[in-house]
Amino acid sequence: MREGTGDGMSRVGIRELAAELGMSISTVSRAMNSRGEVSAATRERVRSAAERLGYQPNQSGRTLRRGATGTVALVMQTNTARTEMGETFYFAVCDGLQQVLATRSMDLVLLPVGPAKDPYRYLVNAVDRHIADAYVISNTHREDARVALLTERGVPFVALGRGGPAGHAWLDLDFEGVAAGSVARLAAAGHTRIALACDDGDVNSTWEYARGYRRALAEHGLTPAAEIRLPDAPGSGEVLADRLLAMSPAPTAVVLAQETLALGLYRRLGEVGVRPGADLAVVGFRKNPVCDYLVPSLTSFAVSLDAYGRRLGEIVLDRVADADAPVQEVWPMTLAPGESDTAPPRVSERLS
Incomplete structure (x- = not known):
């Protein structure tokens, strides 16, 4: 039976296509999706018949003549604490990404990976199920098995952040440059005891930031006052304040690889009468709306996440085109x- 299209025309369904070819529906489906268990000759025969009969799939966004889904998947690791604080980084990036994908009639889907899930196994399952034509992976690590997986499978992808092994497409914020610029700004103001606060995980952005911090200190003839690594969790800003206050001699400045640490840091310093900006210089990473109401205002670095997302989309399309x-x-x-x-x-010596 032919399905109506709503414009007076009828549409050939997969049953009609299979009947025309004398094949099973499952064989036709596998051929249209370029599954390896179907021979090249069978795939070509099915696709030729599909074009001749005007076969169109029911699934929105699928272009089965190419064996494609018309979809790009952004795999993002969720963090309940950040979400509750109003963190909108990924959603802002998605706006620009989706704009560019839409120019090629491609859709964006989000694949959230909860804290209890293994990001690698999650991605394996997604690839095995052919959820998307291409992937954007985030929270990349220095040695990231997901990169090897997608490379070996021949699946187009872009890493949102650097991570090994090398040779793949990636787009990354300038963590190293921001850290170096933060240290240079503080050193120019006369600070010599500059501490670093960053995530305690193996995310590559942390390593890039720490490398920029150390490089800039060395360029100014300084040594690290402290490298404080903290979990990406509620209360870490307060823990940071406690550790800074306990040091002797205390740092006169601290640079934050995660700007939201400033929320708890300001709060705890205020509780003991230490004034951010007056008694301790603080520089955050990204200008984040979550931190807009801090007093004093947090020095940080701005980026247009919409433009960042659009550039990500261009690189994704570049990979889909197999550049x-x-x-x-x-x-x-x-x-x-x-x-x-x-x-x-x-x-700032008052902190000592």
């Missing part, structure tokens, strides 16, 4: 001065 040279690009960020690092270090 030879994968794009590897560091996305610049711009200093957004606040009032959290304006005090000279002689005032």
Whole structure:
């Protein structure tokens, strides 16, 4: 039976296509999806018949003549604590990403990976089920098995963040440059005891940020005052404050690889009468709306996440088109001065 299309025309369904070819529905489906168990000759015969009969799939966005889904999947690891704080990083990036994909009639789907799930196994299942034509993976690690998986399977992908092994497409914020710029700004103001606070995991962005921090200190003839690694969890900002307060001699400044640490840091410092910006200079990573109401305003670095997302979309389409040279690009960020690092270090000595 032919299905109506709503415009007076009838549409050939997969049953009619299978009957025309004298094949089973499952064989036709596998052929249209380029499954390896169907011979090349059978795939070509099925596709030719589909074109001749005007076969169109029911699934929105599927282009079965190419064996494609018309979909790009963003695999994102969820963090309940950040979501409850109003963190919108991925959603802002998705706006720009989706705009670019739409120019090629491609859809974006989000695949959230909860804390209890193994990101690698989750991705294996998604690839095995042919959920998408291409993937964007986030929270990349220095040695990331997902990169090897997608490379070996021949699946187009872009990593949102650098991570090994090398040779694949990635787009990353300038973590190293921001850290180096933060240290240089503080050193120029006279600070010599500059601490680092960052995530305690193996996410590659943490390593890039720490590398920029150490490089800039060395360029200014300084040594690290402290490298404090903390879990990405509620209360870490308060823990950071406690550890800074307990040090002797205490740092006069701290740079934050995760700007939301400033929320708890400010709160705990205020409880003991230490003033951010006056008694301790603080520089955050990204200008984040979550931190907009901190007093004093947090010095950080701005980035247009919409533009970042659009560039990500361009690189994804580049991979779908099977371009030879994968794009590897560091996305610049711009200093957004606040009032959290304006005090000279002689005032900040009050922390000691």
